[in-house]
Amino acid sequence: MEKQNIDRTKEKGKSIRCYKSKYCIKCLLLSLPFLLLVVLYVKKDPFLVLRKYKDYDHSNICLNEGAIGWYKYKLFRDKAHYDSFIMGTSCTMAYRCEDWNKHIHAHPYRFFSNSEGLADLYLKLSALDKQPNQPIKNLLFIFENGLLTKDYMQTDAMHIMPPEISKVNKVTYQMTFLQNFFNPLFLAPYLKYEFTHRYEHSMKGIINPYGVSHTGYNNNAIYPNEYKIRKLKENYWKETCWKELEAQSKHPKEFPRAIFHSQISYLNKIKAICNKHHTNIKIVFGPYLEKCYINRQDVAMLKQIFGNENVFDFSHSTNWHLFDKHNFYDRAHYRITLGKKIIDSIYANETNGNTKEVRYRT
Structure with a gap:
């Protein structure tokens, strides 16, 4: 038993x-x-955040431009001796460092982020301020209404800043990108492209079909739409969307006020950094093709903080040539030809002893 x-x-x-x-x-x-995907993620490092690289400009993935801009700055700063910075949203693509440098005679760098917010911009500028022996001689801020409304640090994979800037811990920073990798909205088009090496319209915003995204030392934008315009010529602006935008432009509207107590606090902190470095700062609002005007109270507040001579609002311009569709790549981004004219106009008074009329008056 x-x-x-x-x-x-x-x-x-x-x-x-x-x-x-x-x-x-x-x-x-x-x-x-899951484990195989983790291995693939570590091996491929699609967001270029796991390891250091000598080249951040040739990725087939749409990257976090703010983070990549910081990595490039750290990589080249000792060689390039940066002392002047173009900052703001993706509309900075219209402003080339070489065009700006004709007026400032410095060592410029384009340090932008897609859909950047005011809090993000301040954190980046504060991080620059804390770098050893880093002068900040000139700043060219390209502002939009959306930038002013964001008085909080963005923490998603396309906008989160490296720990040196954002002060988030390294684990949180890396997990943000890993989680984004496993998001089906990213993973499905990414895997399809990895296997087929063919770009499809459904991959827009995930896959970069152009190969090169920036130039080396100064981080200028690469302009694939310029090649498209050369090829299509006038047909580029004959798609239906352009007719819709032209129709909208016949009914101008002003954005609601965006600057309140929180924004004023960030703007004053930015001004304090500028005062510390004796920075020559210029703030630009570009034109909107739909004739959307920056709120006049916001413009007045910026002029009060930074000086009337340092704030330029081209959204209110009376020069109708500014709003010609041929100056634009799409509804949100204007071309480098217009960016150069804007740069020339805002420095015209300084370089000509206030005797020459600004060509594109605000």
């Missing part, structure tokens, strides 16, 4: 062990795709 009980106990133990083994095997099989 006792022997039978022992045998039953042994059989029960074997059964439990067998069940545990099967359970472990099933768990391993179920987790295998």
